[in-house]
Amino acid sequence: MAFFSPDAALSRARPQARLALFCLLGAVVVLLTVGGSGGLLVLFVGVAGVAVMAAGTWWVIAHHGAVRVVGGLLALGGPAAVIVLYARADLLPAALGALVLLAAAAASARAAARSLDRPAGMQAVACAAPRHAVLIMNPKSGGGKVARFRLAEKAREMGAEVVLLDTSGHSDVTQIARAAVAQGADLLGVAGGDGTQALVAQVAAENSLPFLVISAGTRNHFAMDLGLDREDPAACLDGLTDGEELNVDLGAVDGRPFVNTVSFGVYADVVQRPEYRDSKAGTALDALPGLLLAYAGEPLEARVGDVRLDAQQALLVSNNPYSVPGLAAGTGGRRPRLDGGRLGVVGVRVTSAAQAAGVALRGPASVGLKVMDAGQVTVTAQAPSIAVGVDGEALSLPTPVTCTISPRALRVRVPRKRPGSGGSGQALSWRTIFSLAFGRRRQTEILQG
Incomplete structure (x- = not known):
C-alpha cells in the first residue's frame, strides 16, 4: 500500500x-x-x-x-x-x-x-492463499458470462472447487454454501448477480470465512465499489492466488442480507412485475404513472435513526452512502467506501412538474429529495406488507420493515491489482476548494x- x-x-x-x-x-x-x-x-x-x-x-x-x-x-x-x-x-x-x-x-x-x-x-491486509476454495457459479447470470469467460475451467485450474447452480432456478444457494462450509471450505465465492452474492456473503460472514466476488452479474455494483474489473470477470479469480482482504459492512433487511441497496415504493413495485425482466424500460414507463399516483395517496413513512421521514413515494437504503446522492444512487453513483458502518438513505416525494424541476436544479437541497445516513432505518405503510427490492430481487415483506448494518462483518478477498481501487473518494465543496x-x-x- x-x-x-x-x-x-x-x-x-x-x-x-x-x-x-x-x-x-x-x-x-x-x-x-x-x-x-x-x-x-x-x-x-x-x-x-x-x-x-x-x-x-x-x-x-x-x-x-x-x-x-x-x-x-x-x-x-x-x-x-x-x-x-x-x-x-x-x-x-x-x-x-x-x-x-x-x-x-x-x-x-x-x-x-x-x-x-x-x-x-477500505484498507487491504495481506492474507494466506486458501487451501479449499469453493466457488458457486450461476451459468445464466449476466447473459452467460460463466461460459463466455470460461470461469469454471479457469477456477478449477487454480485449484478451486466449482459448484454450478441449477439453471432451472431451483437451487438453494444458502444451503449449498453451508454444505461447502461443513465439508471444510476455507473460502466461499460467487460468480453471479448481487442478490446471490449477498446470500453467500452472509454464510461467509457467519463463519468468519473470506468471500470472493466474481463480477459475472449484469451490473455488478458490489464488484465496482470493491474496485474489481467488471469487464473481465476472470481477473477476479486472481484473488485466489495473489489476493488481499478488505473488511466491509454487510446490510440486512428483516434478517435478509444485502450488499448494495434495498428499495421501497415506486421502484420496488416496478421490480415486482413479471414482465420487468424482459423489458425493464417499457415496464417502468407503463407502470410508473399509476404507481406515482397511488403513492401520492398512500405514502411510505420511515424512521431514519432519530429522524422521521413522512409521505415518501420511494426510499432507497444502501449499504454505506453513495457519493452521488439522489436518483442516480444505486445506478450511476458509487460508494467511496464500504466500511463506514452507516446506511445511506435517499427519500423521494415528487408530485408535480415544479417539484421535479426543483430536484433537477437543487438536488438534495430541494423539497422533493432527502439524503441522509443512519445506523438503522425502519419503514412502515398503511398496508400489512409492502413491495421491497433487495439487490434487485423482488420481495414482499410484512410491515414494519427494518434495515440494519453490521460493520466490517465480511472479509472480502480481492486481487492485489484491481482497476478501481483508490482512496476515500472524498467530495470537496467549492468553499473547501477556495x-x-x-x-x-x-x-x-x-x-x-
Missing part, C-alpha cells in the same frame, strides 16, 4: 484548486465580456431550460397518453430551444465558452479531491473535508 503524505497531497491539490477557481472566474468573465449585457440572459435561459427539461421528464414518467407526448416534446425541446435562443441573440459563443470553462473548473476540482484521497478505510487554493484553513481541516 502506498504511503500517504499529507504535505505531498496538499502540494498536489493546491495548484489544482487554484486552476479550478481560475476557470470558474473565467466563465464569469466570458459571460460579462463576450456576452455583454446578455450574460445574465445566458444564465437565466440555461436555468429555465433545465427546469423545462425536468418538468417534461416528470410528465413522461408520471402520465400516459397526450400528456406524456407533450412531456417528451418538452424534455427534448427545452435544450434545443435554449440553443436556438442563444444563437439568435448571438450569445452562443459566450454560452459555449462559459460551459467549457465550467467543465474545466469541475474537472480541476475533482482532480484536487483525488489528490487528497487517502487510504482512510480555502485550499489560498491556504485559509489548516492542513488537518482540509484533509478531513
